[in-house]
Amino acid sequence: MSDLMQTFPIRRIVEHGPGVKSFYFDKIFNVEAGQFINLWIPGLDEKPFSVSSITGDQIELSIKAYGPFSKEMMKKKAGDYLGIRGPFGKGFSFHDKALIIGGGIGIAPLRILAQKLKEQNNTFISLLGAVTRQEIIFSSWWDSLGQRHFTTDDGSLGLKGVVTDVLPEILKMNDIKYIYAAGPEIMFVKVKEMIDPTGIPYEFCMERYMKCGIGICGQCVLDGSGIRLCVEGPVLNKEALSGITELGMKHRDASGRRV
Numbered sequence: 737m738s739d740l741m742q743t744f745p746i747r748r749i750v751e752h753g754p755g756v757k758s759f760y761f762d763k764i765f766n767v768e769a770g771q772f773i774n775l776w777i778p779g780l781d782e783k784p785f786s787v788s789s790i791t792g793d794q795i796e797l798s799i800k801a802y803g804p805f806s807k808e809m810m811k812k813k814a815g816d817y818l819g820i821r822g823p824f825g826k827g828f829s830f831h832d833k834a835l836i837i838g839g840g841i842g843i844a845p846l847r848i849l850a851q852k853l854k855e856q857n858n859t860f861i862s863l864l865g866a867v868t869r870q871e872i873i874f875s876s877w878w879d880s881l882g883q884r885h886f887t888t889d890d891g892s893l894g895l896k897g898v899v900t901d902v903l904p905e906i907l908k909m910n911d912i913k914y915i916y917a918a919g920p921e922i923m924f925v926k927v928k929e930m931i932d933p934t935g936i937p938y939e940f941c942m943e944r945y946m947k948c949g950i951g952i953c954g955q956c957v958l959d960g961s962g963i964r965l966c967v968e969g970p971v972l973n974k975e976a977l978s979g980i981t982e983l984g985m986k987h988r989d990a991s992g993r994r995v
């Protein structure tokens with residue numbers, strides 16, 4: 737980990753669809769699957785982003801346009817310089833016979849997880865959902881990895897619906913030993929309700945409004961547990977998640993206020 741801000745040029749950009757892009761930078765550090773970096777646009781802000789893959793000698797960040805920072809990222813061109821600090825946080829552990837569940841741009845950290853699982857000959861099934869097909873980033877790459885299931889709200893790819901519509905059948909038909917999830921918090925709540933009774937262990941990759949990224953400012957503390965998501969997370973296991981009382985209900989806004 738390096739807390740030193742350094743600037744690097746964007747090497748290339750891949751557009752997945754309107755408002756969803758992947759940005760590639762030289763691989764300037766080693767990174768664990770699930771870790772994140774802080775990206776700085778000079779004069780605007782600094783925001784955390786999961787590393788979504790290591791491809792050759794480059795790292796990838798996959799970003800969806802929501803607000804000021806991510807919309808500004810959509811205007812960036814190859815060759816533009818941005819600041820990077822990190823990598824930060826704790827990543828995924830690796831297990832065989834896994835199920836990977838992703839929602840929306842939350843799929844990003846699951847791509848590097850799938851790369852690492854495959855490198856270590858672990859088998860896995862993927863279940864990925866989004867509003868529409870462009871948000872299931874690298875869908876043909878996921879196709880090539882083996883058994884996969886897609887859902888979209890509009891039915892433009894895979895089953896029309898959400899991942900939790902398909903989850904019970906996958907659990908019934910397969911010998912799943914470990915579950916990974918990343919995506920919107922409402923998805924975690926529903927997935928957790930479904931998998932807790934099975935006793936299968938799991939890890940979720942969570943998001944909170946972050947500032948320092950190194951455990952000092954307290955912005956990302958999770959109520960009930962005191963976990964600083966930027967240090968003890970963003971990947972949390974079943975035991976850690978069981979102590980969080982605000983899951984799916986509250987989070988802190990930019991000022992640190994609980995909303």
Ligand SMILES: Cc1cc2nc3c(=O)[nH]c(=O)nc-3n(C[C@H](O)[C@H](O)[C@H](O)COP(=O)(O)OP(=O)(O)OC[C@H]3O[C@@H](n4cnc5c(N)ncnc54)[C@H](O)[C@@H]3O)c2cc1C
Pocket residue numbers: 772783784785786787788797798799800801802803804805806807841844845920942943944945946970
């Ligand atoms: C550890 C970590 C990893 C992250 N990895 C990624 C990543 O790989 N790709 C990525 O695109 N973003 C990722 N994010 C989110 C990212 O840091 C920014 O929050 C996001 O880009 C929005 O910032 P903004 O300034 O553009 O919009 P903001 O002004 O912060 O947000 C605009 C509006 O969108 C809502 N919003 C923000 N983020 C989300 C979201 N993820 N889902 C639904 N609504 C949201 C906000 O509540 C707000 O109402 C990650 C966050 C964390 C903490």
Ligand code: FES
Pocket residue numbers: 945946947948949950951952953954955956957964965966967
């Ligand atoms: S972002 Fe500052 S403590 Fe986590």
